[in-house]
Amino acid sequence: MAREGRYVPEGIADEFTQGAPSSGEGQPTPNRPAMPALGLVGTLRWMWRQLTSMRVALMLLMLLAVASVPGSVLPQRNQDAAGVIEYLADHPTAGEWLDKAGFFDVYTSVWFSAIYILLFVSLVGCILPRSMAHYRALRGRPPRVPFRFDRFPAKASATTDVSPEEAADAVAARLRGKISWLPMFRVDRGEEPGRGARGASSPSELASAGPERPSGRPASATVSAERGYLRESGNLVFHLALVGLLVSVATGQLLHYRGQAIVTEGRGFANAVVDYDTFEKGAWFRPESLVPFSMTLDRFVSEFASDTVAFAQARDFTAYVTVTEPSGEQRPETVKVNHPLVVDGAKIYLQGNGFAPDITVRDAEGEVAFSGRVTFVPQDTMYTSRGVVKVPDVSPGLDQIGLVGYFLPTAEVEPDGSARSVFPQPVDPLLVLEVYTGDLGLDEGTPQNVYELDTASLDPAVEDSGERVKVLARPGETVELPDGLGTLTLGEELPRYVALDLRHDPSLGFVLVFSLLALGGLTVSLFTPRRRVWARAYVGQDGATVVEVAGLARGDDAGLQAEVDRALAAVPDPEVERDPVVEPDPVIEPDPVVEPVETRTRSEKD
Amino acid sequence: MDLANLSVLLVWGAATALAVALIAFAVDLSRLSGAKVDARDAARGREQVTVGAGGAEPGLPYGPDGGTDTGTAAPGAVNRKLAGIGMSVTWLAAALLLVAIVLRGVAAGRAPWANMYEFALVGTFVAVAVFVGVNTRRDVRFLGAFVTGLGVLFLVLAQQQFFVAAMGVQPALQKYWLVIHVGVAICATGIFTVAFVTSVLQLLRDGRDNGSPLLGSRHWGWLDHTPAPSALESLSFRLNSVAFVLWTFTLIGGAIWAEDAWGRYWGWDPKEVWSFIVWVVYAAYLHARTTRGWSGTRAAWFVVAGYACVLFNFTGVNLIFNGKHSYSGL
Ligand code: HEM
Numbered sequence: 001m002a003r004e005g006r007y008v009p010e011g012i013a014d015e016f017t018q019g020a021p022s023s024g025e026g027q028p029t030p031n032r033p034a035m036p037a038l039g040l041v042g043t044l045r046w047m048w049r050q051l052t053s054m055r056v057a058l059m060l061l062m063l064l065a066v067a068s069v070p071g072s073v074l075p076q077r078n079q080d081a082a083g084v085i086e087y088l089a090d091h092p093t094a095g096e097w098l099d100k101a102g103f104f105d106v107y108t109s110v111w112f113s114a115i116y117i118l119l120f121v122s123l124v125g126c127i128l129p130r131s132m133a134h135y136r137a138l139r140g141r142p143p144r145v146p147f148r149f150d151r152f153p154a155k156a157s158a159t160t161d162v163s164p165e166e167a168a169d170a171v172a173a174r175l176r177g178k179i180s181w182l183p184m185f186r187v188d189r190g191e192e193p194g195r196g197a198r199g200a201s202s203p204s205e206l207a208s209a210g211p212e213r214p215s216g217r218p219a220s221a222t223v224s225a226e227r228g229y230l231r232e233s234g235n236l237v238f239h240l241a242l243v244g245l246l247v248s249v250a251t252g253q254l255l256h257y258r259g260q261a262i263v264t265e266g267r268g269f270a271n272a273v274v275d276y277d278t279f280e281k282g283a284w285f286r287p288e289s290l291v292p293f294s295m296t297l298d299r300f301v302s303e304f305a306s307d308t309v310a311f312a313q314a315r316d317f318t319a320y321v322t323v324t325e326p327s328g329e330q331r332p333e334t335v336k337v338n339h340p341l342v343v344d345g346a347k348i349y350l351q352g353n354g355f356a357p358d359i360t361v362r363d364a365e366g367e368v369a370f371s372g373r374v375t376f377v378p379q380d381t382m383y384t385s386r387g388v389v390k391v392p393d394v395s396p397g398l399d400q401i402g403l404v405g406y407f408l409p410t411a412e413v414e415p416d417g418s419a420r421s422v423f424p425q426p427v428d429p430l431l432v433l434e435v436y437t438g439d440l441g442l443d444e445g446t447p448q449n450v451y452e453l454d455t456a457s458l459d460p461a462v463e464d465s466g467e468r469v470k471v472l473a474r475p476g477e478t479v480e481l482p483d484g485l486g487t488l489t490l491g492e493e494l495p496r497y498v499a500l501d502l503r504h505d506p507s508l509g510f511v512l513v514f515s516l517l518a519l520g521g522l523t524v525s526l527f528t529p530r531r532r533v534w535a536r537a538y539v540g541q542d543g544a545t546v547v548e549v550a551g552l553a554r555g556d557d558a559g560l561q562a563e564v565d566r567a568l569a570a571v572p573d574p575e576v577e578r579d580p581v582v583e584p585d586p587v588i589e590p591d592p593v594v595e596p597v598e599t600r601t602r603s604e605k606d
Numbered sequence: 607m608d609l610a611n612l613s614v615l616l617v618w619g620a621a622t623a624l625a626v627a628l629i630a631f632a633v634d635l636s637r638l639s640g641a642k643v644d645a646r647d648a649a650r651g652r653e654q655v656t657v658g659a660g661g662a663e664p665g666l667p668y669g670p671d672g673g674t675d676t677g678t679a680a681p682g683a684v685n686r687k688l689a690g691i692g693m694s695v696t697w698l699a700a701a702l703l704l705v706a707i708v709l710r711g712v713a714a715g716r717a718p719w720a721n722m723y724e725f726a727l728v729g730t731f732v733a734v735a736v737f738v739g740v741n742t743r744r745d746v747r748f749l750g751a752f753v754t755g756l757g758v759l760f761l762v763l764a765q766q767q768f769f770v771a772a773m774g775v776q777p778a779l780q781k782y783w784l785v786i787h788v789g790v791a792i793c794a795t796g797i798f799t800v801a802f803v804t805s806v807l808q809l810l811r812d813g814r815d816n817g818s819p820l821l822g823s824r825h826w827g828w829l830d831h832t833p834a835p836s837a838l839e840s841l842s843f844r845l846n847s848v849a850f851v852l853w854t855f856t857l858i859g860g861a862i863w864a865e866d867a868w869g870r871y872w873g874w875d876p877k878e879v880w881s882f883i884v885w886v887v888y889a890a891y892l893h894a895r896t897t898r899g900w901s902g903t904r905a906a907w908f909v910v911a912g913y914a915c916v917l918f919n920f921t922g923v924n925l926i927f928n929g930k931h932s933y934s935g936l
Contacts, residue, residue: 011897011898011899012896012897012898013896013897013898013899013900013901014896054893054896054897054898055897055898055899055900057893058890058893058894058897058900061886061887061889061890061893062886062887062890064886065883065886065887065890065915068879068882068883068886069879069883071874071879072874072876072879072880072923072927073927076874078873078874079873079874079875106874107874249872258869305773305774307773309771309772309773310771310773310774313773313774313776314776314777315774315776315777316777316780317777336777337777337780337867338777338780338781338866338867339866340866340869347869349868349869351869501869503869503870508865508871511871512862515858515861516858518854519851519854519855519858522850522851522854523851526847526850526851527847555840555843555895555896556836556839556840556843556844558840558844
């Protein structure tokens with residue numbers, strides 16, 4: 001590591017970059033970072049090194065996984081606000097504490113944010129120095145040929161008739177590969193002077209020791225080669241892309257807006273903050289960024305399965321709309337589930353649909369007190385839909401009227417009077433309402449949910465038997481309200497409504513690009529083998545050229561020995577000898593290649 | 607008989623075949639462990655010799671290019687005929703399951719992986735296919751009993767608990783992303799399964815090698831016939847990295863799809879949360895492998911934790927939580 005000036009994160013076990021091949025699993029080495037002599041700067045530096053260490057990255061990752069769990073167990077406000085209220089009601093004490101600790105907004109809570117922010121600080125602290133080191137390494141040369149090959153996990157040797165230079169050139173050429181502009185290996189061809197006391201050991205000793213001569217070696221032609229720089233590049237791209245992803249997501253949060261509008265057939269809405277039923281925006285959102293187009297819902301069509309297996313399952317929803325651009329230009333469009341409509345950079349989604357029947361209420365004096373479409377929200381897959389009609393504008397002196405109940409597209413009334421819908425399409429529509437009178441509470445100025453009737457100061461209309469009166473109406477019918485309150489008319493047409501969700505997030509493209517970069521970097525990094533191969537060729541005792549090749553890989557690399565063998569096979573006319581040092585009992589492997597090199601080559605030459 | 611029912615029958619056929627394979631593999635393993643002590647010793651001696659000859663990592667019973675079978679090569683070896691039968695029957699099970707899945711898709715008129723029943727079928731198929739596929743390149747028959755065992759378990763559970771009739775899907779699921787996103791997720795799950803089995807063996811073998819009193823007994827003798835822990839770890843890592851890349855793609859693909867179907871690319875829906883947890887745990891695993899003091903045995907525990915999350919994501923999240931993903935019907 002020091003030799004190349006490579007940066008390696010604290011705590012990383014990397015035999016490859018540290019150049020010390022060893023087999024077996026990395027054991028904790030005793031030279032852990034020791035506490036430096038303290039001092040403010042020293043302590044800070046020590047803390048920084050800890051934070052950017054592999055061990056801490058590991059802990060933070062596990063912590064992040066654990067911290068994500070409660071958000072899937074407890075209801076979360078941003079998805080299921082009603083669930084949170086219910087939970088708080090069911091668990092008053094624990095719920096309050098959980099709420100204070102942010103367990104109902106886990107993914108925006110302080111502790112969750114702290115973990116991922118620390119993780120990303122650690123990531124940046126780890127990745128920037130590594131990027132710099134890698135940039136230098138990219139322009140560097142493969143490490144020099146090690147003095148001894150015997151420690152390496154993959155090695156092979158052979159003898160040949162050609163000169164050491166020719167042999168080394170052949171190995172180098174093979175390692176570089178066929179495509180000159182895209183070499184497989186970065187290769188250095190070198191020469192090495194003779195080494196050690198060559199004459200010190202007797203020739204017979206040298207011969208029996210094989211080509212691996214501990215005591216000395218004549219001048220050699222060498223090759224050092226390295227491949228797989230892309231592995232580290234991929235790794236860095238991956239980690240940097242994660243940072244990019246986080247930044248894009250955060251920016252999107254600040255700039256985005258999302259509006260929801262309920263639109264009935266034949267009506268429309270304009271893209272303006274006031275026209276939405278709910279509107280949510282990021283901190284950096286400016287109203288000017290809303291392009292003032294408008295849209296009308298011409299028609300809504302739904303299809304449901306009618307076969308027995310999947311009876312009444314939704315099959316297709318389509319909203320046919322007309323978009324009017326600010327320029328006045330109009331064009332027809334469709335919005336479908338899974339196929340949002342894109343208008344001026346904003347996406348419009350079809351999020352829900354239902355019936356919005358026309359209801360007219362006349363009060364006791366015959367005056368129209370209410371007339372309009374009322375949104376009934378489906379409660380089940382058969383579109384048994386619930387809705388509320390509030391009639392505050394009765395003639396002076398009369399009680400206000402509240403109606404609450406169900407719209408059933410295909411009604412089935414049970415003998416006991418209860419009713420439900422048995423098919424989502426309006427085959428036999430029926431409106432079933434209960435009637436309340438009194439004070440709707442609208443005048444106090446407190447905001448009210450349009451889908452709920454606050455019955456606190458209202459009285460239900462009851463039969464003599466004490467049962468609630470149910471008003472039933474079919475399309476086109478006008479029915480009497482109980483107690484002489486007036487009449488109710490259900491319109492002949494049954495307009496549909498759609499719930500549209502309009503969203504604009506300028507960061508989407510960046511989020512996608514960084515995600516794909518991360519995926520690409522990850523793939524390259526995990527599947528690029530990182531290998532070093534060295535070769536040395538010299539004239540052996542008997543005058544034949546000895547070629548030795550050794551390989552080292554990062555991590556486990558099943559292809560390393562094959563790579564070494566391939567490099568050796570480039571040598572012209574080779575006599576391969578595998579692993580002379582550890583070659584065992586020839587009885588097991590009675591292949592002639594294990595015979596001593598000298599005898600065999602000589603006999604062939606003779 | 608209609609296609610949907612034929613598919614169900616074929617699944618039972620595949621489950622039966624896997625059960626037969628399981629028995630064959632299990633008997634094979636017990637023969638290995640029950641073999642006379644001298645045979646075992648002989649086998650041990652042979653193993654070492656093979657290592658020398660291959661020049662491979664110590665204790666790696668298959669050469670780097672695979673295929674060296676220490677189990678049958680030398681005289682005195684335990685007869686592995688049953689393992690061979692197990693492999694053939696496993697191939698048969700894979701074929702039956704494949705046909706069952708295809709028929710199911712034809713019956714439903716869409717890609718056959720839109721509900722838990724179908725996930726279980728396809729996931730099991732991928733696991734079995736990965737197992738037999740890897741076995742063509744190197745001898746991994748020692749995994750057989752475990753892969754087929756899990757396969758039987760998954761298939762029976764699927765038939766008994768998760769079964770739903772074959773039919774079309776709702777509008778929110780009607781998109782080519784169903785094929786890509788879910789298909790890739792299931793492939794990843796299948797590969798994670800085989801990697802998990804490998805890592806569990808690694809842990810067991812490591813325990814036995816380190817003189818664990820529990821694993822030292824005769825019953826666990828077959829562990830001596832599995833590759834060394836380092837070789838198991840490297841196999842598990844290779845499988846896990848493939849699966850991890852596929853899982854990363856699952857997350858990205860899911861986010862792209864969610865953006866179109868639900869109007870947001872990420873919303874911390876329970877399924878999304880648990881897919882994220884799975885991803886983070888396996889990312890931690892990859893870090894652990896390269897962290898000093900955490901590689902080897904400790905890293906293998908991350909695989910166990912990660913796979914537990916995969917299974918929970920697959921079953922628990924659909925059954926317990928009520929999120930956006932629950933609408934696919936079981
Ligand atoms: C958001 C948090 C992080 C995630 C999700 C993450 C994910 C990953 C993944 C999936 C890999 C394996 C794939 C590959 O080799 O490229 C990896 C490798 C690596 N990560 Fe991270 N990482 C995170 C943070 C960090 C941090 C904080 C550090 C520095 C301490 C770090 C250092 C490394 C290193 C050195 C490797 C390469 C290991 C090797 O040599 O094979 N990562 N990371």
